[in-house]
Each structure stands twice: as structure tokens, then as C-alpha cells.
Amino acid sequence: GQQVMQIPQYQHVQEGEDFTTYCNSSTTLSNIQWYKQRPGGHPVFLIQLVKSGEVKKQKRLTFQFGEAKKNSSLHITATQTTDVGTYFCAESIYNQGGKLIFGQGTELSVKP
Amino acid sequence: GAGVSQSPRYKVAKRGQDVALRCDPISGHVSLFWYQQALGQGPEFLTYFQNEAQLDKSGLPSDRFFAERPEGSVSTLKIQRTQQEDSAVYLCASSLYTSRNSYEQYFGPGTRLTVT
Numbered sequence: 001g002q003q004v005m006q007i008p009q010y011q012h013v014q015e016g017e018d019f020t021t022y023c024n025s026s027t028t029l030s031n032i033q034w035y036k037q038r039p040g041g042h043p044v045f046l047i048q049l050v051k052s053g054e055v056k057k058q059k060r061l062t063f064q065f066g067e068a069k070k071n072s073s074l075h076i077t078a079t080q081t082t083d084v085g086t087y088f089c090a091e092s093i094y095n096q097g098g099k100l101i102f103g104q105g106t107e108l109s110v111k112p
Numbered sequence: 113g114a115g116v117s118q119s120p121r122y123k124v125a126k127r128g129q130d131v132a133l134r135c136d137p138i139s140g141h142v143s144l145f146w147y148q149q150a151l152g153q154g155p156e157f158l159t160y161f162q163n164e165a166q167l168d169k170s171g172l173p174s175d176r177f178f179a180e181r182p183e184g185s186v187s188t189l190k191i192q193r194t195q196q197e198d199s200a201v202y203l204c205a206s207s208l209y210t211s212r213n214s215y216e217q218y219f220g221p222g223t224r225l226t227v228t
Contacts, residue, residue, distance in 0.1 A: 006154075033216070042203060042219040043155065088154050097143055097167055098207060098215035102154030 004029075006089055006103030014111050019079050021106035023072040023089035031092055032065055032072040033100065038085040046074075048092070079110050114138070116220035118204050124226045125194045133189045133223045137206030144187050145217060146179055147203040155203055161187060162209060194227045201225070 005024045013019050023032060031050045035043035047056055049065035049072060056063045062075045076083055086107045090100040117136040125131050137144050143162055147155035148171075157171040163184040172179070176195075181187040191198055201224050205217040 031215075042221050043205075043217075044219070045216045048216065090154075092215040094215065097145075097160045097162060098209070098217070099145060099157045099160050099168065099171075100147075100155070100205075100217060101157065105154050 004089060004091055004101055004103040006106055008106055009104065010107045012109045012111065013079050015081060016078050019076040019083070019108055021074050021087050023103050025070050025091070028069050029091050030094060033090045033092055034063060034074055035088045035090060036085050037088065037105070043088060079108070081110050081112055084108060084110050116204055116206055116218050118220040118223050120223060121221060122224050124228060127196060127227055128193050130190065130192045131194055131225065133202050133225070135187045135189070135204030135220060137185065137187070137204070138218055140208065141206035141218070142209035143207045144181055145205045146187070146189050147205065149201045149203055149222070158189070196227050199225055199227045
């Protein structure tokens with residue numbers, strides 16, 4: 001079945017350092033969504049990418065969708081302690097109601 | 113406005129007991145999803161409703177799991193004869209089924225189920 005692989009599993013950074021998480025698929029993705037889950041919280045939607053090579057920015061966050069639509073990345077510039085949490089990529093399966101197939105997530109910790 | 117709510121937030125069940133988990137989606141949201149999240153893992157799809165119709169239950173791990181949404185709003189996930197491997201956080205999400213490109217899902221806080 002569909003599978004989305006996400007690396008790294010954990011990332012520990014000093015506040016102010018950059019952070020990147022990567023999402024890879026062996027098959028072409030129709031789209032990629034990114035969610036953030038704070039410790040003890042629930043996933044919160046960040047963004048959706050649909051087009052090949054698409055790049056979107058939200059303040060310090062930059063999201064990219066690969067040209068072949070088989071990979072995606074989330075980059076955070078100058079991390080802050082408020083960035084702590086687990087970041088998940090997920091594919092929304094349009095012809096199955098939009099159900100989400102999640103990657104395993106990258107847990108980010110930020111040392112002040 | 114109000115988000116997705118779930119109850120109870122925490123549930124401890126003895127092995128073999130039945131449990132019922134409730135989800136109140138955002139008003140007007142047509143689509144409702146249940147996911148299971150094990151510790152340190154991403155959420156895994158269980159089942160999907162469009163209004164009151166259960167259109168996909170391919171993720172339910174066994175016939176001990178049953179979900180319903182009889183009036184197209186509130187949904188209940190029932191687990192019969194709970195087993196230790198059922199221990200997880202159960203997340204409910206709803207979305208406004210509009211266009212092909214509008215599949216943002218809004219998640220509830222989840223129910224943490226512990227089976228002892």
C-alpha cells in the first residue's frame with residue numbers, strides 16, 4: 001500500500017539553528033500535507049502542496065514539493081523554542097475521501 | 113468557533129472490557145475520520161464517514177472495532193473485548209468536503225486508551 005517515509009526520526013537543535021525534515025515516497029504523490037503536533041497535543045494542519053516543484057513559505061517555514069512529486073521537505077530557519085513538536089507529512093488520498101497517509105514524523109527539540 | 117471535541121480524554125479499561133469513544137466534529141463538516149496513533153508513531157487511518165455513510169473501514173484492525181455516525185454529526189468508535197495492543201491515542205478529524213483541493217483536516221484532542 002501507500003507508504004510515506006520520513007527522516008530523521010529525531011532532531012535536537014540549539015535555538016537559532018536551522019532544521020529540515022524530509023518526506024519520501026517510492027510512488028508519485030498527488031499532494032503532500034504537513035502537520036505539526038505539539039507534545040501532548042493533536043496534529044494541526046500547516047500547509048498543502050499540490051504542484052510539481054512547488055515552494056511555499058510561512059514566516060520561518062519553507063515547504064517544498066519535489067519536481068517528480070516523490071519527495072517533500074520542511075525547513076525551519078532560526079528555530080525557536082515554540083517550534084518544538086513532531087512534524088508529520090501526509091498524503092491526502094483524494095479518491096478515498098481525503099484520508100491521510102502519514103509519515104512517521106520528525107520530533108524536533110530545541111535547546112534554549 | 114468550536115473545534116472538534118472528543119470524550120473521554122482518557123480511558124483505562126481492563127482487558128476484555130468494551131469501550132465507546134465519542135467525537136463531535138465541527139458543525140457542518142461532512143467528512144469524519146478516525147485514526148489510531150501509537151506512541152512515537154504517525155496517526156494511522158481507521159475509518160471514514162461522509163455524512164452518515166461509512167465509506168471506508170479498511171483500516172479497522174479487527175471485527176472488534178466498530179464505528180457509527182447515525183445522524184451525520186456525532187460519531188462513536190466502539191472497541192469490544194479490548195486487548196493490550198489496542199492501547200493508543202484515538203484521534204477524530206473532520207473536514208469540509210468541498211473541492212478536490214480542500215482536504216485540510218481538523219483534529220480533536222484525542223482519547224488516550226490504556227488497556228491493563
